[in-house]
Amino acid sequence: MTVSLKEDSLVLVTEDDGSIPIGRRTPLGLYYHDTQYLSGFTLRVNAERPLLLSTNHEQNYVAAFQLMQASGAQIGTARHAQDTLSIRRTRYLADGLRERIGILNATPKEVPLELELRFEATFTDMFAVRGYRRIGDADVVAAPSRWEDDLLVFERLGRDGVRRTTEISLRPGPDERDAESVRYRRVLPPQGVLMIELSIVPKENGTGERAGPPGFDEALDQLNARYRRFLRGCTRIRTSSETLNEGLIQRSALDIRALLEFDDTGPFPTAGIPWYAVPFGRDALVCAYQTLSWCPDIARGTLRLLAAWQGTKVDEATEEEPGKIFHELRRGELARLGEIPHRPFYGSVDATPLFALLVAETVKWTGDRDLWRELRPAAERALEWCDGEYGDPDGDGYVEYGRQQSEMRNQGWKDSALSLSYADGRAADLPAALVEVQGYVYAAKTALASLYERDGDRARAERLRGEARELAQRFERDFWMEDECCYAQALDAHKEQVRAVTSNAGHALWSGVANADRAGMVVRRLMQPDLFSGWGIRTLSSRYTTYNPMSYHNGSVWPHDNALIAEGFARYGYREEATAVIEGLFEAGKRFPDARLPELFCGFPRDLRFSSRPADYLVACIPQAWSAGVVFLCLRTLMGLEPRLDGKLVVDPALPGWLPWITVDDMRVGDAKLSFRVSRTRRGVIVQGGGQRLVRAERERERSERELASA
Numbered sequence: 001m002t003v004s005l006k007e008d009s010l011v012l013v014t015e016d017d018g019s020i021p022i023g024r025r026t027p028l029g030l031y032y033h034d035t036q037y038l039s040g041f042t043l044r045v046n047a048e049r050p051l052l053l054s055t056n057h058e059q060n061y062v063a064a065f066q067l068m069q070a071s072g073a074q075i076g077t078a079r080h081a082q083d084t085l086s087i088r089r090t091r092y093l094a095d096g097l098r099e100r101i102g103i104l105n106a107t108p109k110e111v112p113l114e115l116e117l118r119f120e121a122t123f124t125d126m127f128a129v130r131g132y133r134r135i136g137d138a139d140v141v142a143a144p145s146r147w148e149d150d151l152l153v154f155e156r157l158g159r160d161g162v163r164r165t166t167e168i169s170l171r172p173g174p175d176e177r178d179a180e181s182v183r184y185r186r187v188l189p190p191q192g193v194l195m196i197e198l199s200i201v202p203k204e205n206g207t208g209e210r211a212g213p214p215g216f217d218e219a220l221d222q223l224n225a226r227y228r229r230f231l232r233g234c235t236r237i238r239t240s241s242e243t244l245n246e247g248l249i250q251r252s253a254l255d256i257r258a259l260l261e262f263d264d265t266g267p268f269p270t271a272g273i274p275w276y277a278v279p280f281g282r283d284a285l286v287c288a289y290q291t292l293s294w295c296p297d298i299a300r301g302t303l304r305l306l307a308a309w310q311g312t313k314v315d316e317a318t319e320e321e322p323g324k325i326f327h328e329l330r331r332g333e334l335a336r337l338g339e340i341p342h343r344p345f346y347g348s349v350d351a352t353p354l355f356a357l358l359v360a361e362t363v364k365w366t367g368d369r370d371l372w373r374e375l376r377p378a379a380e381r382a383l384e385w386c387d388g389e390y391g392d393p394d395g396d397g398y399v400e401y402g403r404q405q406s407e408m409r410n411q412g413w414k415d416s417a418l419s420l421s422y423a424d425g426r427a428a429d430l431p432a433a434l435v436e437v438q439g440y441v442y443a444a445k446t447a448l449a450s451l452y453e454r455d456g457d458r459a460r461a462e463r464l465r466g467e468a469r470e471l472a473q474r475f476e477r478d479f480w481m482e483d484e485c486c487y488a489q490a491l492d493a494h495k496e497q498v499r500a501v502t503s504n505a506g507h508a509l510w511s512g513v514a515n516a517d518r519a520g521m522v523v524r525r526l527m528q529p530d531l532f533s534g535w536g537i538r539t540l541s542s543r544y545t546t547y548n549p550m551s552y553h554n555g556s557v558w559p560h561d562n563a564l565i566a567e568g569f570a571r572y573g574y575r576e577e578a579t580a581v582i583e584g585l586f587e588a589g590k591r592f593p594d595a596r597l598p599e600l601f602c603g604f605p606r607d608l609r610f611s612s613r614p615a616d617y618l619v620a621c622i623p624q625a626w627s628a629g630v631v632f633l634c635l636r637t638l639m640g641l642e643p644r645l646d647g648k649l650v651v652d653p654a655l656p657g658w659l660p661w662i663t664v665d666d667m668r669v670g671d672a673k674l675s676f677r678v679s680r681t682r683r684g685v686i687v688q689g690g691g692q693r694l695v696r697a698e699r700e701r702e703r704s705e706r707e708l709a710s711a
Helices: 216-232 242-259 281-290 296-308 333-337 351-366 369-387 435-454 458-479 504-511 516-526 559-571 575-591 630-639 697-710
Strands: 002-007 010-015 029-032 035-038 040-045 051-056 062-069 085-093 097-105 111-120 145-148 151-157 163-171 181-188 193-204 236-239 260-263 266-269 641-643 649-651 661-669 672-681 684-689 694-696
Touching: 002 062, 002 085, 002 242, 010 085, 029 193, 035 163, 035 193, 040 085, 085 216, 097 111, 097 216, 111 151, 111 163, 111 193, 181 193, 216 242, 236 242, 236 630, 242 260, 242 575, 242 630, 260 296, 266 281, 266 296, 281 296, 281 351, 281 559, 281 630, 296 351, 296 369, 351 369, 351 435, 351 661, 369 435, 435 458, 435 504, 504 516, 504 559, 559 575, 559 630, 575 630, 630 661, 649 672, 684 694, 694 697
Parallel strands: 649 694
Antiparallel strands: 002 010, 010 029, 029 035, 040 111, 051 062, 062 085, 085 097, 097 193, 111 181, 145 151, 151 163, 163 193, 236 661, 260 266, 641 649, 661 672, 672 684
């Protein structure tokens, strides 16, 4: 078991007792900008490694380890009495790693104490640590260290010209010190205590994270205050289910905050802890969409960062193209040297239309016309990429990928090598046009058309709507599988259907590209037992030959995927089925440790006889941004929330029997904050509060009918 902490650009991964082995090639360590600034950190008490009693790291940025040292102690026996020392390590991430070590002599007699701390720093790039390229002996060598007054400094000048340093300070100073270790020697009286505080700060060319207060408690108080300020600025949601409130809602809020980086452009959700705590375009866009009703600042920061890195040129190595949105951004030595393409890497086919869509959705939720004027050029460039020679190289009206050799064979959200396969198991011939990507383009054009119309640019609005209608017509002709009552996963290089029945088809409902007459057939198909496991909709039907419930994309269940599909079901009026998917997700979330929905879990059927929980996918990111955002999108779906461009919020609730009410406080819509309560009664679902800004769906439908009649 490992323990992972994150705050802003810092990530710490240790063993379950808080230690990092020295002299071994492990992925554990303190990371900053994808570099292992601390590769070893061990604690010995009287020459022994203490025994672990408990670990607590619920808050993502702070952890506590309770240990003990007893001469001759053995786990599972009563031999814990002699010369017992209690050891408590408390730590958090702020400007670096801050730690307090307290040792208590829990005996009635004096006990001699020798505490040794050892450190190591290799400054290895994370891609080398993770085996992206072969690690040789020269890659993992402890950097030289020196003492500068009271600082122990490790330093390495990288091949990229960046001088990386790890500065370690201790209070009080050690009794003995050498190049990599310090020792404290004491004789502790009965109930006597030794307290040590240390700070481990990574820096690039002399700068690092913003420095906090020097005191341990003061810096922690400041960090806690930052969390409280952030959460106070978010919508407060409570439901009739305390399990949901204290579990998924609270846990997800804390996880999203932990995953944020704070750039000059605003807060940006990194993908997942520990190895993907870096900017990912697709993941951030989906998470930002999920949380628009909870914290629209995340969407603002996401869009601004991605716009700042939007492609401007053609680069075959990184797959950058004009208007394209990046897939993944790394900032370590290998990325700076160009030895990996993630500087950033643009190998994603769906991030670009999702970016254009999120621009429109964010403006709808916030009413921020300044943001629209700022991001409109980037949104237009994104659509130009979709329609032009890069997104649609053969001009058939579909966005596709795979016309050139790539770092990643598949570039949709199911990006594993065999996620797009024929029935005989062969990888589908590329280039391919994915079903969900065409829906994203449709949704982006439809949503942006409304903004242009509000600007008075009716010609641009009608052109976009016309293009969207033509796309929808082609889509129905080419993707529909009559015998399966579902849309194909993709069109291959020969414009033939990849006839897999997958969860991707549900995204056609989320985007609105699906024909209304066929939507019900798709809903019923996705809810069949070969796809709906009871916990959620599988990525691939169990009838397909490549199905594997333990795979990454060929039969597993992804919470974010299901949340989007549930919103799509509700969009077409299938509220009961949407509720069934949401209930499965919530029930799954309750059963995972700390009420966390992981990135994905195995697709085995739910077994009610044994009250089982979903099987873990062993290397899933936990927490992960678009899984943490699931609960907020699902609650939005249950309440049927849809913002209007005039700053009003349409509410169309359909609460299930297991959730009698939801209370919302300070939801930001336009320039207002709305507070209201949705309740299920014998007379139906009622909405209280919200003032004139809240509009019931039936009144909205009447308004739409009047507008159509007048047109």
